[in-house]
Amino acid sequence: MDLINLFVKSIFIENMVFAYFLGMCSYLAISKTLKNGIGMGLAVTFVLTVTVPINFLLYEYILKPGALSWAGTQFAQLDLNFLSLIMFIAVIASMVQLVEMIMEKFSPSLYGSLGIFLPLIAVNCAILGGSLFIKIKDITNITEAGVYGFGSGVGWFLAIVAIAAIREKISYSNVPAPLRGLGITFIITGLMAIGFMSFMGIKL
Amino acid sequence: MSKESPKKNTSILFISKEKEPLFSKKNRKLLSDPLDDNNPITVQVLGICSALAITVQLEPAVVMTMSVIFVMACSNVIISLLRNLIPNRIRIIVFLVVISSLVALVDEVLRAYAYDVSKQLSIFIGLIVTNCIVMGRLEAFALGNGVWKSFLDGVGNAFGYGFMLIAVAFFRELLGSGKLFDIQVIPQFIYDEFGYLNNGFMLLSPMALITLGLIIWAQRARNRKLIEKN
Numbered sequence: 001m002d003l004i005n006l007f008v009k010s011i012f013i014e015n016m017v018f019a020y021f022l023g024m025c026s027y028l029a030i031s032k033t034l035k036n037g038i039g040m041g042l043a044v045t046f047v048l049t050v051t052v053p054i055n056f057l058l059y060e061y062i063l064k065p066g067a068l069s070w071a072g073t074q075f076a077q078l079d080l081n082f083l084s085l086i087m088f089i090a091v092i093a094s095m096v097q098l099v100e101m102i103m104e105k106f107s108p109s110l111y112g113s114l115g116i117f118l119p120l121i122a123v124n125c126a127i128l129g130g131s132l133f134i135k136i137k138d139i140t141n142i143t144e145a146g147v148y149g150f151g152s153g154v155g156w157f158l159a160i161v162a163i164a165a166i167r168e169k170i171s172y173s174n175v176p177a178p179l180r181g182l183g184i185t186f187i188i189t190g191l192m193a194i195g196f197m198s199f200m201g202i203k204l
Numbered sequence: 205m206s207k208e209s210p211k212k213n214t215s216i217l218f219i220s221k222e223k224e225p226l227f228s229k230k231n232r233k234l235l236s237d238p239l240d241d242n243n244p245i246t247v248q249v250l251g252i253c254s255a256l257a258i259t260v261q262l263e264p265a266v267v268m269t270m271s272v273i274f275v276m277a278c279s280n281v282i283i284s285l286l287r288n289l290i291p292n293r294i295r296i297i298v299f300l301v302v303i304s305s306l307v308a309l310v311d312e313v314l315r316a317y318a319y320d321v322s323k324q325l326s327i328f329i330g331l332i333v334t335n336c337i338v339m340g341r342l343e344a345f346a347l348g349n350g351v352w353k354s355f356l357d358g359v360g361n362a363f364g365y366g367f368m369l370i371a372v373a374f375f376r377e378l379l380g381s382g383k384l385f386d387i388q389v390i391p392q393f394i395y396d397e398f399g400y401l402n403n404g405f406m407l408l409s410p411m412a413l414i415t416l417g418l419i420i421w422a423q424r425a426r427n428r429k430l431i432e433k434n
Contacts, residue, residue: 019409024252025336082312085330086304093297122296125253125334132327177431178424179417182249186417193410 003147010151013200016126017159018193023126027160028185037164038157045153047121048130051095052149053142055088055131063087088131093122126156163189234356238364240427244337245368246420251337256372256412258328262385265373267321268328269366271310273359275332276341279303280358283346290347299342304333337365372415380406 016022023044030040062068063084068075103111121127130152139145166188175184244250251272258264282302283290290298311329314322322329332338341361346354377383382390382402394400405411424431 021253021256021409021412022331024256025250028249028252082308085308085311085333086301089300089304089333090297093300122300123334123336123339125331125336128334129327129331132330136327176421178428179421180431182246183417183420183424186413186420190410190413190417193413197408197410 003143006144007147007151008202010148011155011158012196013202014152015155015159015196016129016152017156017189018196020129022129023124023156026121026124027156027163027189028182031160031164031167031185034161034164034168037160041157041160043121044124044126044160045150045157047092047096047099047127048153048156049146049150050099051092051127052130052134052152053145054091054095056134056139056142056145058087058091059084059134084132084135088128092127092131096122126152159192162192231353231356234353235360235363238357238361239367240364240423241429243364243368243423244340244361245365245416246423248337248340250340251335251365252416253328253331253335256409256416258325259369259373259376259412259415260380260407261377261383262370262373264321264324265366265369267314267318268325269362269369271307271314271329272332272335272337272365273362274310275303275306276338276358276362277355278306278358279338279342280346280354281351283342284349284351284354287347295343295347296339299339300333303338303342307332337361368416368419371419372412375415376406376411379403380411 014020017024017027026040026044031037061070063080065079065081066076068078068080100111130149133148134145137148139148163185167185170184170188179187238244242248245252258268279299279302283299286298307330310332311322314325314329341357345357349357374384378389380403382388382395390400406415
């Protein structure tokens with residue numbers, strides 16, 4: 001039950017885009033057509049689901065204050081927290097590279113549609129944000145980390161698909177010239193975020 | 205031949221080496237362009253994430269701006285120094301290593317000397333690593349230009365970024381809580397006599413997006429060459 005709660009919470013209530021503004025850059029840049037939006041959303045979901053549990057293990061067994069106590073009592077006092085940024089980003093960059101290679105080998109068609117988005121993901125802040133939130137939200141085991149990563153990814157996917165569909169439609173309407181493109185996208189995202197606020201406080 | 209050529213050479217050398225002054229017109233343009241015509245946030249669409257999340261009050265926005273100026277200036281200089289040594293294939297990882305060590309430095313300093321603000325900024329200092337503005341300028345500028353120009357470009361873009369950040373934070377704090385830098389600016393009698401109320405809605409995250417949208421509208425209405433085709 002807790003897991004379902006965490007899942008729903010990470011999709012709707014603490015949505016990466018609407019509540020924390022993470023991954024905004026690619027969200028704005030790649031949402032011009034629905035097809036690209038779906039591709040990017042899938043790629044982000046996939047990478048989040050893989051990297052959050054790995055970074056959780058890294059944090060829990062190497063980086064956390066006193067986490068190295070399994071290696072011997074002389075390491076028990078060590079606090080490697082300051083290394084977490086570099087470690088997380090290294091894991092993400094290498095995972096993205098790995099995912100790209102595996103995908104190219106086993107599913108060329110999927111690679112063809114996602115391929116160009118994968119390198120962009122290494123610098124998508126939703127991915128690094130997901131890993132950094134491990135420290136703040138009390139995630140205690142690897143299953144929770146996996147569910148959290150997957151849920152955040154699905155939330156991001158929903159957001160980019162929704163905005164891409166709206167942007168495709170809005171190209172037919174008469175927006176004031178200075179507001180065209182970026183401006184109206186911001187305002188629509190703001191209105192969508194107000195909509196998503198209605199999920200606040202829901203508990204399963 | 206051997207007697208004449210050195211003289212000739214030196215004169216050519218002298219002409220070609222005639223340095224442009226440190227703040228020539230071109231260099232000044234590098235600094236001033238990002239403030240308006242080529243603003244990283246409203247025109248290049250880089251670094252939006254942090255621009256929105258930390259603009260509830262002015263103080264964290266200013267601290268964030270200073271951190272970004274430091275990180276961008278240093279990383280641009282470092283990458284520009286290394287630009288002939290970095291193999292093209294692994295340049296992203298080199299960028300990430302340079303940026304994340306600088307950001308880790310900033311994070312530790314803030315935690316030591318400004319703990320409250322660092323608590324407020326929470327993960328967003330860490331997220332400077334993936335702030336596309338830093339990466340974008342490294343890729344687009346520092347990789348192909350000299351040290352001094354890269355430094356100016358880094359500082360200019362960081363200022364353009366900070367300018368937008370501070371503008372959004374200004375409106376949100378003023379309208380949302382009637383304060384600037386945590387000091388009450390809207391006098392008490394306006395609340396009492398005219399029944400003025402703070403607009404608490406400005407403090408919620410959706411209004412950051414809408415405020416930025418409106419700022420973009422104002423900027424493009426004034427500077428019409430920025431209007432998108434579509």
